[in-house]
Amino acid sequence: MAPATLIENAFVLTVDAQRRELPRASVLIEGSTIVAVSTDPIEAGDAVRVDGRGCVLTPGLVNTHHHLYQWITRGLAADHTLFQWLTTLYPIWAGIDEEALHAAALGGLTQLALSGCTTTTDHHYVFPREGGDLLGAEIAAAAEIGLRFHPTRGSMDLSEKDGGLPPDTVVQTIDEILAASADAVARWHDPSRDSMLRIALAPCSPFSVTTDLLRESAALARELGVRMHTHLAESVDENTYCAEHFGSTPLEYMESVGWVGPDVWFAHGVEFDDAAIARLAATSTGVAHCPTSNARLGNGICRTRDLVDAGVPVGLGVDGAASNESARMLEEAHQAVLMARARGGPTALTTRTALELATRGGARVLGREDEIGSIEPGKLADLVLWDLSTVAHRDIDDPVAALVLGAIPPIKASWVQGIQVVADGDLLTIDTEQMTTAVATQHRRLLDKAR
Numbered sequence: 001m002a003p004a005t006l007i008e009n010a011f012v013l014t015v016d017a018q019r020r021e022l023p024r025a026s027v028l029i030e031g032s033t034i035v036a037v038s039t040d041p042i043e044a045g046d047a048v049r050v051d052g053r054g055c056v057l058t059p060g061l062v063n064t065h066h067h068l069y070q071w072i073t074r075g076l077a078a079d080h081t082l083f084q085w086l087t088t089l090y091p092i093w094a095g096i097d098e099e100a101l102h103a104a105a106l107g108g109l110t111q112l113a114l115s116g117c118t119t120t121t122d123h124h125y126v127f128p129r130e131g132g133d134l135l136g137a138e139i140a141a142a143a144e145i146g147l148r149f150h151p152t153r154g155s156m157d158l159s160e161k162d163g164g165l166p167p168d169t170v171v172q173t174i175d176e177i178l179a180a181s182a183d184a185v186a187r188w189h190d191p192s193r194d195s196m197l198r199i200a201l202a203p204c205s206p207f208s209v210t211t212d213l214l215r216e217s218a219a220l221a222r223e224l225g226v227r228m229h230t231h232l233a234e235s236v237d238e239n240t241y242c243a244e245h246f247g248s249t250p251l252e253y254m255e256s257v258g259w260v261g262p263d264v265w266f267a268h269g270v271e272f273d274d275a276a277i278a279r280l281a282a283t284s285t286g287v288a289h290c291p292t293s294n295a296r297l298g299n300g301i302c303r304t305r306d307l308v309d310a311g312v313p314v315g316l317g318v319d320g321a322a323s324n325e326s327a328r329m330l331e332e333a334h335q336a337v338l339m340a341r342a343r344g345g346p347t348a349l350t351t352r353t354a355l356e357l358a359t360r361g362g363a364r365v366l367g368r369e370d371e372i373g374s375i376e377p378g379k380l381a382d383l384v385l386w387d388l389s390t391v392a393h394r395d396i397d398d399p400v401a402a403l404v405l406g407a408i409p410p411i412k413a414s415w416v417q418g419i420q421v422v423a424d425g426d427l428l429t430i431d432t433e434q435m436t437t438a439v440a441t442q443h444r445r446l447l448d449k450a451r
Helices: 068-073 082-093 098-113 134-145 174-188 211-224 236-246 250-256 274-283 291-296 304-310 329-344 351-365 399-404 432-450
Strands: 005-013 021-030 033-038 048-051 055-059 061-063 117-124 148-155 200-203 227-232 264-268 286-289 314-316 383-387 411-416 419-423
Touching (some): 005 383, 005 399, 055 351, 055 399, 061 314, 061 329, 061 351, 068 117, 068 134, 068 432, 082 432, 098 134, 117 227, 117 411, 148 174, 211 227, 227 250, 250 274, 274 304, 286 304, 286 351, 291 329, 304 314, 304 329, 314 329, 314 351, 329 351, 329 399
Parallel strands (some): 005 048, 005 055, 061 117, 117 148, 148 200, 200 227, 227 264, 264 286, 286 314
Antiparallel strands (some): 021 033, 055 383, 383 411
């Protein structure tokens, strides 16, 4: 077992139930677990000591929505609507394979780690017939980087010829999807308390899957004891699609096929009305708020304050890098504050609530609030030590304002499962120069395949 680690003299933002903020505090890690948090000296024997002076320690950030494969298609269709963006990019994504996805995942996960993320989901739903073991490729990448990973086995079975948006080459039959979904859970899902890898099932969206697939995926997920995820209420176009095809709002449709409950979370939720928010709260159905992506695609502003006030589980997500080229997790907390205040005024969302959404809120959305998302004894040691001694931060009195409203600070150190993954702004686990070369190669290769 690795030696214990003692982080000393840091400003500790616990994000615990009491929202304690502890100046000049210490945190002791033993193995994968936080064993002590105190403003008094902690006896730690031969523990590795980390000086936290000038730094703020937070729980690791939790990313509740992503598409890692999009890292190799950044910057394309930059001025399109959602549906235009999708129809432009689907033919390019149809060429994805194991090699391309592994490189893309390494790139996306590196960016997450260097922006304070310690736990991330991924929604992978593009499975070309000659693509190989795509889910396995990104799972391998997450293990290399060292992040806690919640990939979802996505799916699409409604192609262009059937009235959907995806090309025929990237859809599968219901039987193929259900068999692959069950296999993914059997191969990889680890329900243990300190799990580094959990699988969820994730049909893509109401306009790319059939009603039968949604209904049967929900039944399978509950039979296997895994969570469920999809896009919902992302745009006005989606409202129109659901009204024309199902005679209902997006949430009404999803509820009719069994897709609400504490084991479900939706990405975006920009178009949820009062009735939808009330239903989400009553059923403890979660929402991944993706403010940067929503703005990038011009889809509007999620009613984050109303969701939080109603008691809906809300986390933050960077979304795919084709609609959020920066893909920096801390930036989502920053944008969540700005978007909420642009919509609801200066008190619509506080900086502390934004930090909570990025940590404890995300953990709740993923069903892991008892394990991660706050700094307290017994929780898993997923932590980020941010350096606030820089020119950009040292004169900001409030460390939360410095984090959420200021420039993204450098990371002095971060840990996942008690293992250090970042030191002084550098990733410790892979060669980032080799990774960026691989990403550029796969980007060119994917575009060449689409020509």
